[in-house]
Amino acid sequence: MQPYVTLTIKNNVGFIEFFHPNKNAMPSEVLSQLEQTISDAGNNDGVRVIVLKSGGDRTFCAGASFNELIAIEDAETGKQFFSGFANLINAMRKCPKLIIGRVQGKTVGGGVGIAAATDYCLATKYASIRLSELSIGIGPFVIEPAVFRKIGKTAMTQMTIDAETFFTSEFARDKGLYADIFDTVEALDLAVKSLAEKLASYNPDALFEMKKVFWEGTEDWDDLLTERAEISGKLVLSEFTRKMLKRFR
Template sequence: MSDPYVKQTIENEVGYIEFFHPSHNSLPGNVLAKLANTIKEAGQNDAIKVIVLRSGGDRTFCAGASFNELINISDEETGKVFFTGFANVINAMRKCPKFIIGRVQGKTVGGGVGLASATDYCMATKFASIKLSELNVGIGPFVVGPAVQRKLGLSGMSQIAIDANSFYSAEWAKDKGLYAQVFESTEALDEGVKAFSEHLCTYNPEAMRDMKTMFWSGTENWDNLLADRAAISGRLVLSEFTKETLKRFK
């Protein structure tokens, strides 16, 4: 089994940020922190014009929050700190002055749907179904909710948030606006991401920066909003319902 990591490579002015965890690319606090910092640094790196966010492995893009960490949360402040990790990544993506292209090769759950939603343009395979599973364990998609709602609309977000036990297909996600393009295979996806990202690098960086600011207009309160949402999740994760449910999942 490989160790968790976050790494960045640069190729033809495209910065590829990749995260990995052996447990289906789940996201513990240390990986979230490294991911947020790497995105911030890439946004300030003049050698990078466009960013691609991807995960390691062939199957799951992201399984969301680390259940091992959730089970070990014993007080509200610790819970808030953990969920703030997701808030920090989403806010780093929101504030990054460069377009972030999502590369989603497989299923994505919970917080992973939030990451995909926070990209500026997302490309996926036909295997990249999505699920907001938080209600299943007694919490709710509070922190990632604003990012998901921004892409899927309130109707789409509430549908998958309430139907927390179902995967929704990549085509459904494309129809709702989460995915811009859906490919038949990972190989085709990678070719598409590379060509699209490198072509973006030929555009005016200043124009792209101003466009990104325009696209994210109205989210200026997310630093406070997502912090408040993290506190809600930090409280709910201590509920008896959630504690018992997490033990069964484990």
Template sequence: MTKPYVKKDIQDRIATVEFFHPAHNSLPSDILAELAETITEVGQDDNVLVIIVKSGGERTFCAGASFKELISIEDEKTGEQFFSGFANVINAMRTCPKFIIGRVQGKTVGGGVGLASSMDYCMATKFAAIKLSELNLGIGPFVVGPAVERKLGVSGMSQIAIDANTFYSAEWARDKGLFANVYETTEELDIAVSEFAKNLCEYNPEAVKHMKQMFWRGTEDWDELLIERAKISGKLVLSSFTKEKLKRFK
């Protein structure tokens, strides 16, 4: 079985950051920390003009939080630290001075939807259905909520957050603004992502930097906001309701 990893590859001034976990690309703390660190690192690299974020494997883009780690949380501080991992990745993408292209090849759940929502431009296959399942576990999409709401609007975000058992199609996500384009196959997606990234390399890096700041205007408080949200999730994950729900995954 392939071990979990985060790796980067820089070619022709395009940095590709890829994460993988054998449990449907779920995100434990160490992967989250490495992902945030890698995105920050390539964002500061003057040799990089564009960043592509993708996951390994052919099916699920990201299953969200690691259930194994959620089950092991026994105190509020540990819970806050775990959920802060998602906050750190979102904030790394938010403050990165380069455009980040998301390549979403398959289903995306919970924190994975937050990840996709934090891309500057996201492209997907028709298999990339999305679901915010947190409420079903007795917690909620508190940390990723601001990023998802920014892309889908309050209406779209509340719809998938409340209907926590349903996968919404890639076409629905495209119509709501999460995905810019939806492709029939992964091969078509990869060609489109590659060509788009090359086109973005033609832009003035200074203009891109200012555009990023403009697009993310009004999110300057997210460093504090998302950590406050992580505290809420850190408390709720210890509730008897959530503990009972998580037992099913042991």
């Protein structure tokens, strides 16, 4: 199957789905398409609430595309790649519509950042999370503000340092990343649909004003996340990281 990003509108809910055959990893093209689709949905009068989901039943998002990371040969290209995550998170932050995350399975690295950048996130009991960046010689610099904002410094530090451990969905719920978890994908989808349609029936002006309140204090993120992308873009060229990435070729 080929990578894709789609938008389907039903009952004033915009369902945005992304997919990549490599465990929903995020190459630049998918990141860019997802950013644009979220912006388009935010400007669509027929959409009052957005649901962000990924294709497949197992992995929500495997994070950055290792194939693309391996191919980076200079710091500017590295900055451009990691800016894809920065631009996506900022698009989610600035989107005038509430975004509900639907996390059906494991999520790693940048995928955790995407889940954290939603306004409200629901998941299955299989949706464990991992910040693996330090183990390959970089760090979760770009996504840190979004993840820290949701789970706090202590949990963020724990996950960053314990980079080879998957933390359970219960951990993610208890720390605030997930609002609730469900035993099956079917139960998750029912809850997401019910919540999204309920929100879509509310006053859109009130939803818009609450979205602004939710994201107060993040006005510097355009510059901050770009600076973080530059750090990651340099680190990915280090000898340590190059050796680690070759293991995944």
